[in-house]
Amino acid sequence: MIKFYNTLSGKKEIFESIKPGKVKLYTCGPTVYDYAHIGNFRAYLFEDILKRFLIYMGYEVKHVMNITDVDDKTIKKSNSEGKSLQEVTEKYIQAFFEDIDTLNILRADHYPKATEHVKEMAHMVKVLVQKGYGYKKDDSYYFDISKYKDYGKLSKIKRDELRSGERVESDEYEKKNAHDFALWKGRKPDEPYWETEIGSGRPGWHIECSVMSTQYLGQPLDIHCGGVDNIFPHHENEIAQSESYADKKFVNYWMHCRHLIVEGNKMSKSKGNQYTLRELIKKGINPMALRYLLLSTHYRKMLNFSFETLDQAESSLERINDFLYELDSRSFDSGENPLVKKTINKKEKKFVESLSDDLNISIALTSVFELIRDVNKLLAQNQIYEIDAEMIRSTLRKWDRVLGVLPKKEDKKLENSIKKKIKLREKARKEKNYEMADRIRDELLEKGVILEDTKEGVRWKKK
Numbered sequence: 001m002i003k004f005y006n007t008l009s010g011k012k013e014i015f016e017s018i019k020p021g022k023v024k025l026y027t028c029g030p031t032v033y034d035y036a037h038i039g040n041f042r043a044y045l046f047e048d049i050l051k052r053f054l055i056y057m058g059y060e061v062k063h064v065m066n067i068t069d070v071d072d073k074t075i076k077k078s079n080s081e082g083k084s085l086q087e088v089t090e091k092y093i094q095a096f097f098e099d100i101d102t103l104n105i106l107r108a109d110h111y112p113k114a115t116e117h118v119k120e121m122a123h124m125v126k127v128l129v130q131k132g133y134g135y136k137k138d139d140s141y142y143f144d145i146s147k148y149k150d151y152g153k154l155s156k157i158k159r160d161e162l163r164s165g166e167r168v169e170s171d172e173y174e175k176k177n178a179h180d181f182a183l184w185k186g187r188k189p190d191e192p193y194w195e196t197e198i199g200s201g202r203p204g205w206h207i208e209c210s211v212m213s214t215q216y217l218g219q220p221l222d223i224h225c226g227g228v229d230n231i232f233p234h235h236e237n238e239i240a241q242s243e244s245y246a247d248k249k250f251v252n253y254w255m256h257c258r259h260l261i262v263e264g265n266k267m268s269k270s271k272g273n274q275y276t277l278r279e280l281i282k283k284g285i286n287p288m289a290l291r292y293l294l295l296s297t298h299y300r301k302m303l304n305f306s307f308e309t310l311d312q313a314e315s316s317l318e319r320i321n322d323f324l325y326e327l328d329s330r331s332f333d334s335g336e337n338p339l340v341k342k343t344i345n346k347k348e349k350k351f352v353e354s355l356s357d358d359l360n361i362s363i364a365l366t367s368v369f370e371l372i373r374d375v376n377k378l379l380a381q382n383q384i385y386e387i388d389a390e391m392i393r394s395t396l397r398k399w400d401r402v403l404g405v406l407p408k409k410e411d412k413k414l415e416n417s418i419k420k421k422i423k424l425r426e427k428a429r430k431e432k433n434y435e436m437a438d439r440i441r442d443e444l445l446e447k448g449v450i451l452e453d454t455k456e457g458v459r460w461k462k463k
């Protein structure tokens with residue numbers, strides 16, 4: 001039984017998908033006017049863990065993430081840089097894909113671009129107007145929030161706080177300004193525009209997600225995610241548009257992750273603490289440690305990013321990798337210790353149960369380290385056998401289908417070549433061929449591998 005906290009009801013609810021075994025997942029994607037920052041990646045990683053866990057539990061997940069390549073922000077950037085909208089957005093789309101690959105985030109099934117769905121957006125606006133939910137003012141169209149009786153149900157805004165009849169132009173605004181919002185913005189001199197059945201202009205930001213989510217997934221969706229800052233107005237407006245348009249529920253489960261702060265402070269460009277992945281990599285951080293850090297705090301808790309917490313994440317990750325290396329590099333007697341299987345089963349149960357409880361990652365991670373601790377004790381007593389070692393390895397690999405922090409297969413190949421070199425060096429040392437042993441050590445150092453001679457033998461680490 002899986003439970004998720006649903007923002008709509010404000011409660012944890014038992015998760016039931018519309019079609020058994022299948023999940024339709026929509027996650028708000030990047031607005032491609034700049035490089036994504038670690039706050040954005042926190043949301044993408046929460047969604048990645050959610051999706052990986054659903055897959056782990058046997059669901060077939062169809063995942064759609066939109067790309068906002070036309071909105072107030074992208075237009076502003078293209079005007080200020082004197083470049084075409086496409087020139088600006090293509091650059092950041094490419095960067096976005098590079099970044100999510102670096103962080104080992106699973107790719108969605110579709111990444112629809114707003115600019116490629118303008119016709120369908122104009123059509124939705126037309127229908128909303130025909131049904132009396134929208135109206136035209138000058139060359140723009142607005143959604144009349146007084147016509148949709150459930151307006152505010154997601155963000156818990158009260159009806160008497162609504163300022164219907166007054167209009168808000170910009171895509172983003174505060175809750176206290178809950179006005180009729182723009183569905184479609186009439187053509188302006190400095191803005192790109194499309195000729196459509198409702199006239200020339202461009203879509204508002206909110207209609208983009210309403211159209212692209214249902215076009216690819218069908219209404220209703222099982223799960224719609226984003227950051228808490230998307231709840232109002234973006235998701236509130238998506239609900240108003242989609243439910244008024246189709247006369248049925250838009251989304252069954254709304255899941256939102258909380259903010260990320262940096263060294264205890266709000267993240268902002270002017271404070272210089274709004275790091276992009278690229279900036280952090282330039283500072284020499286390990287992207288997998290960042291992945292570990294961003295996923296290791298429960299998604300509904302505030303996450304404090306600091307270089308210290310990043311170091312801690314790095315050591316936790318190292319503990320897992322060192323442990324696996326220990327298992328890989330030792331040879332075990334044939335046979336098995338029944339205690340190991342029992343321990344694994346217990347930890348597996350805890351891993352699944354905790355994630356089933358609204359993705360309680362902290363407890364899931366304790367299963368990992370408890371398993372390591374328990375096995376280490378047995379290792380010290382030479383009570384791990386061949387079958388046990390294999391079972392432990394495959395359990396950690398299996399859990400990593402959710403966590404996604406262990407080295408990939410290509411890295412494994414590199415590891416094997418390193419291990420071969422280490423053996424060669426050991427042989428050289430035994431034969432007292434120190435010149436060759438040193439040469440191999442230097443060669444590995446050049447590749448960023450540090451060797452440490454310990455009582456138990458040689459260990460290696462990446463710089």
Ligand SMILES: [Zn+2]
Nearest residue numbers: 028029209234
């Ligand atoms: Zn969206």
